[in-house]
Structure formats: structure tokens, C-alpha cells
Amino acid sequence: MKSENGFYGQYGGSYIPEILYSSQQQILTTFEEAKNDPSFVAELHKQWQQYSGRPTPLTHCENLTQHLGGAQVYLKREDLNHSGAHKMNNVIGQGLLVKRMGKKRVIAETGAGQHGIATALVASRLGLECTIYMGAKDVARQYPNVFWMRQLGATVVPVKTGSQTLRDALDEALRDWSSSYEDSHYLIGTACGCAPFPEMVTYFQSVIGQEVQRQSLAQFDQLPDRLYACVGGGSNALGLFTPFLEDKEVEMVGVEAAGRGMDMGDHSIRLSHNLGQAGIAQGFASVFLQDDQGQLQETHSIAAGLDYVGVSPIVAHLAETQRVRMSYANDEEVLAACSLLLQKEGIIPALESSHALAVAFKEAADMRPDQHIVINLSGRGDKDIFNVAKAFDDKEFAPFLEEYLKNYHEQDTVQDLSESLSQETHA
Amino acid sequence: MSQLANFINAKQPLTSQPLAMTHVIYGYPSIEASLEWMQALLEMGVETLEVQFPFSDPVADGPSIVQACHKALESEPKIQQCLTDLGRLGRDYPNSKILLMSYLNPVYRFGITKLVKEAAEQGLTGLILPDLPIEHAAEYQDACVEHNLDAIWLITPNMPTERIKQIATQATGMLYCVSRSGVTGQKSSLQTEFDLAAYLAEIRQHTDVPLAVGFGIRSPQQVAELTGLADIAIVGSALLDAHNQGGIATGKAMVANLFPQLA
Ligand SMILES: Cc1ncc(COP(=O)(O)O)c(C=O)c1O
Numbered sequence: 205m206k207s208e209n210g211f212y213g214q215y216g217g218s219y220i221p222e223i224l225y226s227s228q229q230q231i232l233t234t235f236e237e238a239k240n241d242p243s244f245v246a247e248l249h250k251q252w253q254q255y256s257g258r259p260t261p262l263t264h265c266e267n268l269t270q271h272l273g274g275a276q277v278y279l280k281r282e283d284l285n286h287s288g289a290h291k292m293n294n295v296i297g298q299g300l301l302v303k304r305m306g307k308k309r310v311i312a313e314t315g316a317g318q319h320g321i322a323t324a325l326v327a328s329r330l331g332l333e334c335t336i337y338m339g340a341k342d343v344a345r346q347y348p349n350v351f352w353m354r355q356l357g358a359t360v361v362p363v364k365t366g367s368q369t370l371r372d373a374l375d376e377a378l379r380d381w382s383s384s385y386e387d388s389h390y391l392i393g394t395a396c397g398c399a400p401f402p403e404m405v406t407y408f409q410s411v412i413g414q415e416v417q418r419q420s421l422a423q424f425d426q427l428p429d430r431l432y433a434c435v436g437g438g439s440n441a442l443g444l445f446t447p448f449l450e451d452k453e454v455e456m457v458g459v460e461a462a463g464r465g466m467d468m469g470d471h472s473i474r475l476s477h478n479l480g481q482a483g484i485a486q487g488f489a490s491v492f493l494q495d496d497q498g499q500l501q502e503t504h505s506i507a508a509g510l511d512y513v514g515v516s517p518i519v520a521h522l523a524e525t526q527r528v529r530m531s532y533a534n535d536e537e538v539l540a541a542c543s544l545l546l547q548k549e550g551i552i553p554a555l556e557s558s559h560a561l562a563v564a565f566k567e568a569a570d571m572r573p574d575q576h577i578v579i580n581l582s583g584r585g586d587k588d589i590f591n592v593a594k595a596f597d598d599k600e601f602a603p604f605l606e607e608y609l610k611n612y613h614e615q616d617t618v619q620d621l622s623e624s625l626s627q628e629t630h631a
Numbered sequence: 632m633s634q635l636a637n638f639i640n641a642k643q644p645l646t647s648q649p650l651a652m653t654h655v656i657y658g659y660p661s662i663e664a665s666l667e668w669m670q671a672l673l674e675m676g677v678e679t680l681e682v683q684f685p686f687s688d689p690v691a692d693g694p695s696i697v698q699a700c701h702k703a704l705e706s707e708p709k710i711q712q713c714l715t716d717l718g719r720l721g722r723d724y725p726n727s728k729i730l731l732m733s734y735l736n737p738v739y740r741f742g743i744t745k746l747v748k749e750a751a752e753q754g755l756t757g758l759i760l761p762d763l764p765i766e767h768a769a770e771y772q773d774a775c776v777e778h779n780l781d782a783i784w785l786i787t788p789n790m791p792t793e794r795i796k797q798i799a800t801q802a803t804g805m806l807y808c809v810s811r812s813g814v815t816g817q818k819s820s821l822q823t824e825f826d827l828a829a830y831l832a833e834i835r836q837h838t839d840v841p842l843a844v845g846f847g848i849r850s851p852q853q854v855a856e857l858t859g860l861a862d863i864a865i866v867g868s869a870l871l872d873a874h875n876q877g878g879i880a881t882g883k884a885m886v887a888n889l890f891p892q893l894a
Contacts, residue, residue, distance in 0.1 A: 220690075221690060222809070225794065226791060375690050379690060383812045497707070497708070
């Protein structure tokens with residue numbers, strides 16, 4: 205979607221500390237040039253294909269369709285990207301831009317760690333230094349991702365200020381960029397931040413919707429009637445929606461995280477029910493969850509990737525102009541939808557994506573069998589094993605962890621023992 | 632002519648050491664305590680007092696100020712009350728000028744024009760909004776002109792000449808000249824990183840408003856080095872660190888040490 209000087213209606217813009225002005229301008233011009241450079245676009249498609257496995261399939265879910273008894277259900281399989289989520293599309297694109305700008309280092313924020321991992325993967329492949337900021341609470345909740353980022357050579361910095369989650373990680377990434385802009389690029393993971401990031405991330409993610417256009421014509425001879433996507437920052441939703449914006453007959457539904465209740469701090473609903481208000485923070489104007497003094501508030505979702513206090517200015521604008529209908533699903537509905545997909549189709553969805561599933565499943569039942577819906581399965585669910593096991597109240601999981609931990613430490617002792625033995629021998 | 636610029640020019644023959652701009656955070660460690668601290672500084676005669684209204688996400692600030700802002704938010708400060716409190720202090724100490732600094736969102740919630748109007752009514756002389764770029768500032772600038780309050784802009788190192796010109800020619804009151812990259816509170820020696828004199832000279836070519844230099848000032852030498860180059864030295868994180876360490880007494884000692892005219 206084209207902005208007007210970085211604005212989408214009243215949202216967007218570039219509200220960053222003055223020190224970042226030149227870098228922001230550099231990204232603006234580099235992105236404009238790159239988009240119009242056939243060799244850049246060719247390289248982008250090559251990397252998408254060879255490194256991430258694109259195009260991803262559009263999967264017809266016959267069992268689910270029959271079970272729901274309404275519209276034909278299709279899943280856009282972004283879970284099959286390298287790294288297991290749509291995040292890769294954007295990181296590959298921005299990685300190529302970093303090379304084009306001649307920068308040597310990337311900085312990124314991450315919530316659950318999906319964007320952090322994708323960034324660390326690409327940085328390793330491109331030979332870039334990589335620093336990932338992650339809220340200290342998220343580090344504790346998502347340690348396996350931290351482990352892999354570090355193995356990939358990234359420096360992971362736990363952010364201990366404020367709510368110690370994604371929003372603080374984003375603040376800290378901006379602070380790093382303020383002193384490192386000469387050789388570093390801030391590789392933001394969603395369609396937020398100062399211009400041109402919302403437009404640029406949307407551009408790189410739009411490959412999702414472009415493929416869906418072709419695939420739906422090939423597989424069912426028409427465009428989908430409805431599209432569904434979860435909305436954290438907004439990048440997977442905009443990736444799916446943007447190529448269809450001019451197709452007025454295609455309805456679009458964005459799904460936010462209703463968490464565990466409607467009180468402030470229990471959900472991440474920014475756009476429905478006026479729970480969020482217009483504001484300017486973290487480099488852009490959009491809708492944020494905030495109090496009457498303009499202080500940003502805490503959020504919750506069972507899906508770490510949807511637990512964000514703001515939202516893309518493009519989504520805020522599309523919701524305000526009613527081009528996108530906003531809906532939400534709570535933690536419980538999300539787990540039920542996740543479970544249904546596991547049982548009916550043999551696909552393990554990310555909890556983020558399960559938000560889109562929850563609302564789509566509910567609505568599909570009221571549609572006709574000659575109608576088609578496409579749900580963006582933005583990521584795979586392997587990463588959620590700890591949360592899901594706990595939520596499904598799996599009886600074996602905790603004993604498994606305890607046993608594992610015991611063995612883990614015993615192995616340590618064995619190793620310590622052998623080390624001390626070998627030292628004794630040397631002595 | 633700007634009240635603030637007149638005030639600074641009257642106090643500051645460029646040959647003497649720079650005037651003081653001391654930075655404090657409203658509500659840190661509590662609203663009462665922060666007002667006492669401001670009063671102590673005004674009592675010492677600091678020429679300008681920069682008061683930061685806390686925000687949850689202060690992206691241009693380093694660890695000391697970030698932490699203090701989060702602590703300050705625990706007492707749920709209100710911008711309306713802040714204006715009232717600063718107005719009272721300003722009336723008690725008419726020989727100093729008080730400036731309000733805030734990130735955009737609290738100001739935006741309050742209403743930007745309303746803030747300018749009420750700040751002016753309370754006798755504040757300037758506003759600093761570090762995340763408002765000049766190209767998005769028309770409404771704010773109009774309100775400032777209408778209410779005779781100075782919108783204080785930042786100039787940063789490595790800023791393209793064109794942009795220095797664009798900002799400097801719209802400057803009122805003073806320009807806040809950042810002396811290095813990064814956020815507040817990082818250590819820096821003013822002269823080694825780049826040619827500060829050349830930087831300030833370039834800014835001077837485009838404006839005759841007073842120049843204030845800040846970011847990383849911690850030592851009397853750094854302040855002294857600004858003599859003849861700048862009108863004001865801004866001390867923020869270092870003062871906060873001193874205040875954290877030993878309260879008002881230690882904070883005052885630091886100000887006296889940095890600014891001989893206040894000792
Ligand atoms: C699998 C998955 N889906 C969705 C999201 C939400 O982000 P966005 O709204 O930018 O697509 C995330 C974020 O981490 C994610 O990992």
C-alpha cells in the first residue's frame with residue numbers, strides 16, 4: 205500500500221530521535237532504488253525460493269471443511285518457510301538491503317524469538333554481525349530460541365527495563381541504532397516503526413498474497429471470498445491482504461489476541477471496541493494501548509508474537525476505513541482451534557496463527573460451500589510445545605521435564621567427574 | 632524576540648563559562664522529592680532548569696534516565712499537575728527559566744496546542760520534544776508563536792548541512808546541540824570524537840540563537856572547554872547519577888563543581 209509521505213490517513217510518519225534522521229533517509233532511498241532494480245528483485249525471489257522454500261503451498265482442508273459444514277477452507281502455508289514462520293520473507297528482503305547499503309551489522313527486537321531466529325539465520329548466511337534485543341521475561345519464557353540465536357552467532361541482550369517484553373526490546377533496539385547507525389541496520393520484524401518500515405515490511409511480505417492470488421485462480425478458479433490473518437504488529441496480515449486491496453469483493457478479517465480477559469493488561473486488542481487510542485510512540489503514529497496520560501500499557505496473549513502494545517499504521521488505517529474487519533480470539537478459543545487443526549488436518553499451527561484459525565472456523569460454518577476462505581497459517585507450532593503442553597494439561601510433560609533435568613545434571617556430574625579424573629591423571 | 636534568548640544573552644557574555652542547564656525528572660523518585668530537588672537547584676541559581684515529564688518508552692534516553700522515568704511513573708504523574716507545580720516554582724525563582732521536555736505521546740494525549748498554551752500561562756519558556764521531527768511540527772510551531780513559547784530543536788553530529796540549515800533557520804530560544812551519537816548518559820569526551828568547535832561554528836553560521844550543548848557532560852573540564860563556543864552546558868544523566876548516589880547534597884556539589892559561577 206502506497207503511503208502519502210509515510211502516512212496512511214492519520215497514521216504512520218517518522219517520529220524518531222533526530223540522530224537517526226540520516227539513516228532513516230538512507231533506508232528510504234535505498235528501498236526506493238532497490239524496488240525498481242530488476243536485479244535486486246531477481247535476487248530477492250531467488251533467495252526466497254532457494255533459502256526459504258517459496259512458493260509455499262495453499263492447502264485445501266477437506267476434513268475441516270466437511271467438519272465445519274460451510275465454506276471451503278484453505279490454509280496459506282507460511283509455516284513451511286525456513287525458520288517456520290513468515291518472518292523469513294521480510295528478513296531475507298531487508299538482509300539484501302543491508303548488503304546494498306554496505307552495512308556490517310544488524311540489530312533486531314524479538315518477542316517470542318521467531319523474528320530473532322530468522323534474523324540470526326540470515327545474518328549468519330550473509331556474514332553480518334547480529335545483536336538481538338529481547339525482553340528479559342521473554343528470554344526466560346522462550347529460552348530454546350535464545351539458545352539457537354546464540355548458536356547462530358548472534359548476541360542476545362535481555363532487556364530488563366519496563367515491562368521486560370517486546371515493546372522494551374524495541375525501545376532498546378532503537379537506542380542501539382542511535383549510536384550504531386553508521387555501520388548497523390535496524391532490521392525491524394513487523395510492519396511498524398518509522399517510515400518506510402511499515403511500507404517496506406509490507407512489500408517484502410506481500411509475496412504471500414501474490415502467491416495466493418495465483419494459487420486460488422489455479423486451484424479453484426476464482427479469488428477467495430474471505431481472508432483471515434492474525435494481527436500482532438501486522439506483517440503477516442498485510443502480506444496476505446495487500447495484493448487484494450483493490451479486489452473489493454474480497455473481504456479481509458484481522459484477528460487480535462483477546463488473551464484472558466478484557467481488562468487492561470489481560471489482552472492485546474488495540475483496534476476493536478476502542479480499547480486502544482491514537483498515539484505516537486516507538487517511531488510512528490498508530491493506535492496503542494495506553495492510559496489517559498499517554499503511558500503505554502502492558503499486554504497479554506498466550507501467543508508471544510501477538511503480545512504487542514501498538515499495531516502497524518497501515519492496519520490501523522485499513523481498520524479505520526473499514527477495508528479490514530477486525531475481530532479477536534481469546535486464549536481458550538485459540539487452543540481449541542489449534543487442537544482442531546491437529547486432529548483434522550495433521551498440521552501443527554503456531555499459537556499466533558491459531559488466532560486466525562479460531563475466528564475463521566467460527567465464521568466458515570455460516571458460509572456456503574461454494575465460497576472459499578484463505579487463512580494465513582503464519583507459523584508452525586513446534587516452538588509452542590511448552591505452552592501448549594501446559595494448556596492441554598498433559599500429564600506426562602512435567603514428569604518428562606523433571607526426568608530430563610535430572611539426567612541433564614547427572615550427565616554434568618559424570619562429565620565433571622571425568623574432567624576431574626583426567627586432571628588428576630595429568631597432575 | 633524570544634524571552635529565553637533574551638534572558639540567556641543578557642546573562643552570557645560568550646567569553647565566560649557557559650550557563651547551566653540542569654536536567655531533572657518530574658516524579659523521580661517521587662513527585663514531592665523531585666520538586667524539592669528542583670527547588671534546591673533553583674536556589675543555587677541554575678540559569679535554566681530542564682524538567683522531563685516521564686514517559687514509559689523514552690527511546691532517546693540511556694539507562695539512568697530510563698530507569699528513573701519508570702520509577703517516576705509509579706507515582707502516576709499527571710501533566711496538568713506538573714504544569715501547575717512548575718508554574719509555582721517559576722514564580723518563586725524568577726531569575727531562572729524552566730523548560731519542559733517530554734516525549735510526544737503524553738503531550739499528544741494532553742493536546743499539543745493546549746500544552747503550549749498552558750505552559751506559557753504558567754511562565755515556562757520553552758519545550759523540548761525529542762521525537763517530534765520538524766517536518767511534522769506545523770501545529771506545534773504555530774501554537775508556540777501564538778503563545779510566545781520557544782520550540783527548542785535538536786541538532787546532531789553528522790547532520791547534513793541542508794538539515795542543519797533547515798532547523799537552525801527555524802530555531803527559537805536556543806538550539807540543543809547534541810555532542811555525540813547515541814542516547815543520553817553514555818560516557819564521552821567532547822573533543823576526541825569529532826571537532827566540536829567546527830560543529831558549533833557550522834551551526835552558528837545559520838542562526839544567532841544561543842547554543843546549548845549536551846549529551847555526556849560529566850566533568851568541569853568538559854564544561855570549561857565549551858567557553859567561547861556555546862552559551863549553555865546541559866547536564867543530565869551525570870547529575871541524576873550523582874543525585875542517586877548521595878541525594879540533594881551530592882547533586883548540588885556536582886553542579887557547584889561543574890559551574891563555578893554557582894558555587
Ligand atoms: C508465527 C507468527 N505469526 C504472527 C506473528 C505476529 O506478527 P505479525 O502481526 O507482524 O505477523 C508472529 C510474531 O512473532 C509470529 O511468530
